[in-house]
Amino acid sequence: MALSRHDNLHSRLVGWLKVLLPLLALVILSTLFMVSRKIDPQDAIPYAEVDVADRIREPRMTEPAYAGVTEDGASLTVTADAARPDASGKGGTAQTLRAELDTPDGAHTSIVAQNGTFDDTARQMRLNGGVQITTSTGYLMTTEALVSELDRTEVTSAGPVAGTGPLGVLSAGQMRITATEGVSGSYVLVFKNRVKLIYRPPEPPPNDK
Template identity: 50%
Template structure:
């Protein structure tokens, strides 16, 4: 019985002493902690803190939608900055995928671009590449991707590596034909370097 009283007393003192000790430790931490130095924080930060504070930016934005003809369009970017008029956003390191109900796919990539679904188009620029499931790999400086239908348009010179050779042209358009298949049409000064498969 004597042991129970001593144990109860010890528990009662611990209930008071331990929280008070914790409170004292926290007080000491706050008293002796210095102010955060923004200059030192920038040395260890992996991002430019001053730039983030100056301008609005979205990190890793993603756009997904369905066109009127049933194709799925997904666009991702490393970062995007909203336009001042709020109509769209400028983006960096874009990747996009277009998938039609018939199984055709196109994987797109670009160093820069502009996302504006309200205007019905996403514009890719700077080292644009397109890889299609039909075996074409295209490179151009600008590519317009429609968000309301299956359509890719390159208004500037394009180079394509295909199953039968290399094509260069002033313009290119990929769209859906009346039969539902995807047509790849080259316009302007079109040049084909035929390379027969062995």
């Protein structure tokens, strides 16, 4: 008899809990909705409008990248911190430019500039502001401006260059990197116009005793 009363009590308790627990859950949910702060969707619109208006007024790209192969087989990669197209949509300006040129003969040239401009019609890029050129052949040169073609391997300084090379301290009125005429897959680095070289002989190897 005691066991039967216990079973009946347990059954009634389970039955009441099946009704009470869902009701309690509904009460809790309704309370949360009633006391929660209302969100005004209009609050975020002024901030979004400012950003969109700024982008429309001065469209720009963050960390753009360009990669291509010239008609003579060299690989050219250009990256920047930011870029803005011009009004024609066929060119633009960029800040903090980095260019990497790999020619088929295995040479590598790295170029860094503060800013630059692109002209898609002329297939040309101009780098300005303390341009630094580093080559895998041991040259480290600086110039104020540099012009690079995008469809062929031809990099020319727009003015004097100065720096160091395998033979010593070097300066010239102009520097040019271009394909060797008549020799496929060969490239030359040419200095001209008032070339000055201060020869610095290589240090002798240490004398091990």
